[in-house]
Amino acid sequence: MEGCKSVEELLRSPFDVRWVAADEVALARWRAQNLRLPAETVAATRDQLADAGSYQTNDGAIAIAAMKPARLPEAPDGITLVLDDIRDPGNLGTLIRTADWYGVTTIVASATTADFYSPKTIQASMGSFTRVSVYYTELALFLAAQRVPVYGTFLEGENVQTFRPASRCMVVIGNEANGISDAVACTVTTRITIPRFGAAESLNAAIAAAVVLDNFKRLQ
Amino acid sequence: MEGCKSVEELLRSPFDVRWVAADEVALARWRAQNLRLPAETVAATRDQLADAGSYQTNDGAIAIAAMKPARLPEAPDGITLVLDDIRDPGNLGTLIRTADWYGVTTIVASATTADFYSPKTIQASMGSFTRVSVYYTELALFLAAQRVPVYGTFLEGENVQTFRPASRCMVVIGNEANGISDAVACTVTTRITIPRFGAAESLNAAIAAAVVLDNFKRLQ
Incomplete structure (x- = not known):
């Protein structure tokens, strides 16, 4: 550090x-x-x-x-943030900081996601790396084994501003350029979307996660 | 470009x-x-x-x-995003992209804010630089002359999830490390805050702007 x-x-x-x-x-x-x-x-x-x-x-x-031992909890409590191939360590750090703000302490990430211990991740997390754990695993297998709803962010789906989420659930955020991969999309039980009022094609991955978490914490 | x-x-x-x-x-x-x-x-x-x-x-x-002529509108419509000393061009680009998603086309920034025409700003804006205008000016003077509510994000204030904002207003986002400066804080008519559910000290500036805009568009 x-x-x-x-x-x-x-x-x-x-x-x-x-x-x-x-x-x-x-x-x-x-x-x-x-x-x-x-x-x-x-x-x-x-x-x-x-x-x-x-x-x-x-x-x-x-x-x-010493690095923290990475023993993935079988059935995490509350909201679990799931990152499908977030490549940029700055984005990962911002996601960790945002998760920490919203009380999410468990992040499960694909093996292709940026390294938790990269200096850029640690710096962008602004200290939140001490309170949030990131576990790397095969996402499609992990998600298929879950008994809680798996929500994924897509350009079309249930409106995140009015949708009522389960209190225990997974929220999947996709790759910066390509979104959620097909293998992971198959395990998503409900597609959710952030309403768009202007013309941008998409939102930054950490921004999308923040908006979903803000709405989920309000609506749960 | x-x-x-x-x-x-x-x-x-x-x-x-x-x-x-x-x-x-x-x-x-x-x-x-x-x-x-x-x-x-x-x-x-x-x-x-x-x-x-x-x-x-x-x-x-x-x-x-050719650069766009920067003639600051006297009384912009809808929501105007106001940036008080956002230093990082990547953050500025993400703010432009986020504003564009939420239909905000006017950003007013302090002279100390990162350059709109920096390659990093343009890249992070993901094309939204063509639809959103950024005007640089003396913020305290500009805001003091406004006849619409000036909302500023602070760690304490009205809860952004339940607060009812005016349809025409200014939303001030502060510097990455120091928040909103004292001179600009004096012109804020209502302090607003994003509820925290965990332990992070603060949110990234672009994340905070996104969460405020998402709530404002829902509540207006």
Whole structure:
């Protein structure tokens, strides 16, 4: 993890943090806040941090933590967000942040979806990576085994502004360019659509997810 | 403009297109569709297009068009989206695309907002740059002169899911890190908020705009 905000979120999270390098200002602040720092914590300048990390500049911290074990829950509670081939790590990070805002903590993604641990994903998630889990699996198989409704976003379907969703369900968001793949579309039990009032051909994937979640939380 | 999709949208739009370079496939398709090509239209290979443009690869076209004259309407109709210091051109492009989906064709932005004509803005707008106009001005002065409600998104305010907005209004979206500036906040007549169900600190600026517009179009 790189950057003060991400590292601080990491220190507050259940992640197992193994190593921290940070500037004296950040270290002093975290010690004053009684945050638990690992045994291997070292002071470093911002230039040293930028040299060690992948960002062009670093605002004060880098950390190493163990990845979370990825044991997919068999039947997750509430709304589960399902990502079919979201390629852009920035989009994935924004989806994680949006899910976290709406209280969705489980995301199931196709193996072709961007990497949860990519620095761009972590950065765009704005700290929400500590509260939302992303599980990678074969989506069509996973969805076919579910006993809850599987809602998919399409250009035609039930109006998301008036449709009454189940409280326990899956919401599938498709690839940025091609939407939901045929294999996954077969497992969708209800097609939903976001009403269009203008002329754009489609919405960005994270925007579509946010609008669906906002309506679902209101209507559930 | 770079890229087949953007150039094709440009050719279909009221923009004054002065020059087009494209590969034979794209040119043949546009001629078959009776799209009006400028006198200065030249055939080029994709490698030549990539050399001439700013993209690393080019999928078939580059065009030059005259910028639109930016005469800010005194009292725009319907919903006007107001951007207070949106710095990221990708965010601006996504905001333009989202506005277009919801039928919002006028965006008023602070001078510090990202450039409408940046290649990243154009690309993220996915063609919507031809239908949505962005006017740059001194926001606090512009908003103070409006006779319609000015709604601003804050972490506390009227619930956007139940609030009844005016049909003619301004919706202000703030900077990615700092939100709405103090000078602009003074001109906001009603603070609105997107209900949070989880733990994220905030939403991405384009996500917030989409959720507000989706609720406003439903409730107006």
